[in-house]
Amino acid sequence: MAERILEVENLTVDIPVGGGMLHAVQGISFHVDKGETLCIVGESGCGKSLTSLAVMDLLPKKAIRGANKLELGGEDILNAGERRMSDIRGNTMGMIFQEPMTSLNPAYTIGNQMEEALKRHRNVSTREARDRAIYLLEKVGITAAASRLSQYPHQLSGGLRQRVMIAMTLMCGPNLIIADEPTTALDVTIQAQILLLLAELQREFEMGLILITHDLGVVARIADRVAVMYAGQVVEQGTADQVFNRPTHPYTQGLLDCIPIPGKTERNKPLGSIPGIVPSLVGAFHACHFAERCQYAFAECVKGDIDMRPAVEDGHEYRCLLDPETCRANAQKRGVA
Amino acid sequence: MLIYALKRLSIALLVAVTVSLLTFSMIYLSGDPAMALAGESATQQDIENIRRVYGYDQPIIVQYFNWLANALQGDLGHSHYLKTEVSNVIFARLPVTMTLGACALGFALCLSIPLGVLAAMRPNTLIDRFALTLAVIGQALPSFWFALIMIFLFGVSLRWLPITGSASWMNFIMPSIALGYYVTPAVMRLTRAGMIEVLSSDYIRTARAKGLRPSVVLFKHALRNAIIPVVSLAAVQFGFMLGGSIVIETIFAINGLGQLAWESILRADLPMMQAIVLVLSCFYIVLTFLADLLNAFLDPRIRVS
Numbered sequence: 001m002a003e004r005i006l007e008v009e010n011l012t013v014d015i016p017v018g019g020g021m022l023h024a025v026q027g028i029s030f031h032v033d034k035g036e037t038l039c040i041v042g043e044s045g046c047g048k049s050l051t052s053l054a055v056m057d058l059l060p061k062k063a064i065r066g067a068n069k070l071e072l073g074g075e076d077i078l079n080a081g082e083r084r085m086s087d088i089r090g091n092t093m094g095m096i097f098q099e100p101m102t103s104l105n106p107a108y109t110i111g112n113q114m115e116e117a118l119k120r121h122r123n124v125s126t127r128e129a130r131d132r133a134i135y136l137l138e139k140v141g142i143t144a145a146a147s148r149l150s151q152y153p154h155q156l157s158g159g160l161r162q163r164v165m166i167a168m169t170l171m172c173g174p175n176l177i178i179a180d181e182p183t184t185a186l187d188v189t190i191q192a193q194i195l196l197l198l199a200e201l202q203r204e205f206e207m208g209l210i211l212i213t214h215d216l217g218v219v220a221r222i223a224d225r226v227a228v229m230y231a232g233q234v235v236e237q238g239t240a241d242q243v244f245n246r247p248t249h250p251y252t253q254g255l256l257d258c259i260p261i262p263g264k265t266e267r268n269k270p271l272g273s274i275p276g277i278v279p280s281l282v283g284a285f286h287a288c289h290f291a292e293r294c295q296y297a298f299a300e301c302v303k304g305d306i307d308m309r310p311a312v313e314d315g316h317e318y319r320c321l322l323d324p325e326t327c328r329a330n331a332q333k334r335g336v337a
Numbered sequence: 338m339l340i341y342a343l344k345r346l347s348i349a350l351l352v353a354v355t356v357s358l359l360t361f362s363m364i365y366l367s368g369d370p371a372m373a374l375a376g377e378s379a380t381q382q383d384i385e386n387i388r389r390v391y392g393y394d395q396p397i398i399v400q401y402f403n404w405l406a407n408a409l410q411g412d413l414g415h416s417h418y419l420k421t422e423v424s425n426v427i428f429a430r431l432p433v434t435m436t437l438g439a440c441a442l443g444f445a446l447c448l449s450i451p452l453g454v455l456a457a458m459r460p461n462t463l464i465d466r467f468a469l470t471l472a473v474i475g476q477a478l479p480s481f482w483f484a485l486i487m488i489f490l491f492g493v494s495l496r497w498l499p500i501t502g503s504a505s506w507m508n509f510i511m512p513s514i515a516l517g518y519y520v521t522p523a524v525m526r527l528t529r530a531g532m533i534e535v536l537s538s539d540y541i542r543t544a545r546a547k548g549l550r551p552s553v554v555l556f557k558h559a560l561r562n563a564i565i566p567v568v569s570l571a572a573v574q575f576g577f578m579l580g581g582s583i584v585i586e587t588i589f590a591i592n593g594l595g596q597l598a599w600e601s602i603l604r605a606d607l608p609m610m611q612a613i614v615l616v617l618s619c620f621y622i623v624l625t626f627l628a629d630l631l632n633a634f635l636d637p638r639i640r641v642s
């Protein structure tokens with residue numbers, strides 16, 4: 001069995017807001033193995049960013065984190081404390097953020113910021129840190145790497161900055177990288193390039209990668225496993241093949257119906273859409289979160305919490321009262337399976 | 338960078354020219370300068386003589402350039418009251434005022450920047466409230482009143498500090514505090530606002546995601562960026578302080594430019610007043626220019642395009 005890098009069990013994030021408690025993340029469980037890519041997909045506001053920040057222990061101050069288990073390489077990081085966490089962050093676990101334009105400090109050179117990441121965790125000379133930075137800048141496809149080190153962030157385009165961010169995250173050779181919509185703020189033309197670059201690096205350095213993205217086309221190409229989130233919960237989880245080819249949860253089916261995926265969606269087929277809006281997550285809410293928008297919903301759906309249940313195949317699970325066979329038939333009717 | 342510096346320099350020069358024009362026209366503020374010089378009992382002939390001797394009969398533009406040329410060579414005119422060269426008096430007094438200004442600014446920055454940072458780190462806590470209170474009091478309290486309170490407390494009641502003069506460094510403590518306290522609120526509030534904004538920025542999150550120590554995040558990554566607007570503000574405030582030194586130096590009987598200005602106003606010593614305004618303005622212009630350069634040094638977005 002592959003080495004387990006990250007194990008998350010029943011992760012919750014609550015944020016006190018004006019009108020009560022916002023249950024932004026409601027008991028999420030997932031894991032990432034060495035050399036594995038887990039993609040988290042779901043519409044905006046469903047809790048993807050908070051999930052990744054919770055793993056990094058970088059949540060906003062007022063947010064409250066809870067979990068049954070949060071382990072990085074077998075070490076409990078749920079109760080690790082800030083000191084230990086700061087030794088881990090940027091070292092064995094790194095994160096790439098959504099906004100490359102503002103994620104680098106405008107006051108320091110690329111070289112300074114990259115070298116500092118390594119020097120913080122390793123006892124290396126500036127020379128060695130510099131060499132490593134050049135090596136990684138070349139790895140992420142930046143030409144004239146050595147001369148880039150003395151440049152400032154504002155001298156680089158958004159795409160280049162995100163490449164720098166990726167290289168910077170790799171400085172200490174982390175076991176796990178979390179990339180939270182790393183390309184959403186970028187030009188469409190380079191979005192896929194960057195995501196594929198990430199996948200390539202992940203394979204080369206045998207890291208675990210959690211990739212949060214809207215680009216289902218890229219997810220279909222690079223994900224080992226996929227977690228579909230909806231309104232603070234994972235509603236379906238499985239291998240990429242399972243989720244894309246045998247989508248079980250009505251939300252996943254709707255999602256795949258909405259978004260054209262190269263090589264999968266037939267040409268000329270009209271794209272679907274999911275009517276309605278995401279429910280408010282403020283206050284207690286015991287029902288299927290998707291029920292209001294679900295074309296298959298029935299009375300039982302809103303009578304209590306819905307648990308994850310196994311689908312037909314191993315490792316494939318979903319959060320719905322409908323049995324797998326019915327779901328399967330629905331998917332085929334919609335043309336997404 | 339060079340282009341930026343040249344741009345700033347030309348702006349500084351433009352301001353300097355404007356200031357020199359305004360200062361020059363000061364002699365005409367009180368009407369005919371020859372008549373003013375001659376006094377009340379002078380005859381028409383006396384006035385004409387004075388006008389010719391001092392060159393007041395020449396076209397005004399010629400007068401301006403003569404005056405400017407002299408000023409650039411360090412000749413700021415003659416004080417009719419003190420019967421001496423204005424520049425001698427000014428350059429004797431300048432160091433005192435500069436010392437006071439520097440001490441006051443130093444005090445202000447040492448108080449306001451740490452307070453602003455602390456307040457930003459813990460917004461809406463006790464320390465933040467304390468800083469805010471201090472700022473409100475500072476803005477509401479006139480500096481002469483604050484100076485008098487201090488004199489009463491530390492000079493008269495407790496007898497810790499000398500009240501007047503500029504003989505030793507002890508003499509500068511109360512005036513520096515009185516003068517510096519005046520600029521503390523503005524600097525503190527800008528530091529606080531800047532730090533709060535910077536601390537919530539994405540690159541601070543990146544710094545934390547790299548596992549950097551809290552002190553490195555705070556000082557290297559946050560303060561460095563938050564301090565940039567403070568530099569410009571400090572330069573402007575220093576200008577205000579030079580003006581404020583008139584009051585403070587007079588209260589504490591410090592032999593500086595401020596007191597000289599006050600005395601000259603009382604004596605209607607126009608050349609002296611003119612020179613003081615010119616020197617202080619030039620000093621302010623140089624300071625603003627230096628602040629611009631410092632800003633460029635701190636902010637690579639200005640420095641490298």
Ligand SMILES: Nc1ncnc2c1ncn2[C@@H]1O[C@H](COP(=O)(O)OP(=O)(O)O)[C@@H](O)[C@H]1O
Pocket residue numbers: 015017022024042043044045046047048049050051060281
């Ligand atoms: N700092 C915060 N304060 C209050 N609510 C927040 C905060 N951050 C996120 N939220 C809320 O939590 C929910 C999940 O946010 P997020 O994890 O950013 O979603 P996603 O990344 O999937 O778009 C959203 O409803 C969002 O409004």
Ligand SMILES: [Mg+2]
Pocket residue numbers: 045048049050180181
């Ligand atoms: Mg997000």
